[in-house]
Amino acid sequence: MKACFSVVLHDVAPATWPLYADFAAKAASWGVPLTLLLVPDYHGQGTFDREPRFCAAIERELARGGEAVLHGYFHADGLPCHGPIDFVRRRIFTHEGEFAAIPEDEAQARLERGLALFARLGWPVEGFVAPGWLLGEGAWRALARTPLRYTSSPRRVYARTDRQWRPIEAPSLVWSARSGWRRLVSQLVNERWLRRGADRPWLRLGLHPVDMRHERSRRFWERAMLALLAERTPCTKGEALRSLASLQQGGDGGVLVAQQAQAAGDAVRAL
Secondary structure, eight states: OOOEEEEEEEEESTTTHHHHHHHHHHHHHTTOOEEEEEOTTGGGSOOGGGOHHHHHHHHHHHHTTOEEEEOOSSOOOOSOOOSHHHHIIIIISOSOOTTSSOOHHHHHHHHHHHHHHHHHHTOOEEEEOOGGGOOOHHHHHHHHTSSOOEEEOSSEEEEEETTEEEEEEOOEEEOOOSSHHHHHHHHHHHHHHHHHGGGOSEEEEEEOGGGGGSHHHHHHHHHHHHHHHTTSEEOOHHHHHHHTGGGOOSTTOOOHHHHHHHHHHHHHHHO
C-alpha cells in the first residue's frame, strides 16, 4: 500500500483562519484534504458558531474531504505550574497547554461542550488533539469516557481499541517560527526529518498560524506538500487511521497509564 501524509492545521479559529485561507486554497487546488484542529472558544473570544463566515469556510473544507478535529476548548492555560519541569513544559515551550493540568471533571466538561458544539453544527468528529500535545492524567481519563477515536502526540497517533490506546508511528513535522533563528533551525531540522521519514508509512505536516506570517516557513510547507504528493497519498488523520490499521506499531498498546507517560514524553522531546 502506498504511504500517506496528512496536512494538519493547528489552532483553527475565526481569529486565525485569515492566516490560513490562502494556504488552504492552494492545498485544495492540489487535491490535498486538510485536517483542521478547531478551537471552540479561542482564548475566550466567543464560540465559533457565532461566526457564519468562518463556519462556511470550514464547511467548504469538509465538503472537499477535510476533517474537523476538536483541539482543546479555550487553547489557554491559566493554572499555576508545579515544579521546574512543569514550568518548562507549560511556560517555556508553550503557554497554551490547556489540558496539561486541569482536573478530570473540568476536562470532561470542556470535552463535552466542544463535542456539543460540533454536533449542533452537524460536523462529524473522530479525534481530539490537546493544545501543545499536553494531556494530563485527569484529561486522559476524561478523554477515555468520550466517543472520540484518537488523539496524538508529536511522534504518534493513539487510536482507541476498546479501553486501550494503541500507538501508531506518525511523526509530525513542526516549526518554531517566532524568531529568525528559530525559523532557520526549524528549516534545517524539518528538511532532515523529511529525508529520515522516507520509509515511514505515515507522515504528518503540523502547521501553526504563525508559520503563515513568514515566507520561509510558508514556502517550506508548500514545497513539502508538493514533494510528498509525488510519492504519497494525501489523506486526513481519520482516513489514515482506517487505511493503516494493519500497520499499527508499538505492540499491544498497553494500558492507558502507559500511553499517558509515552505521549507526555513525546511532547517534551519534540519541543
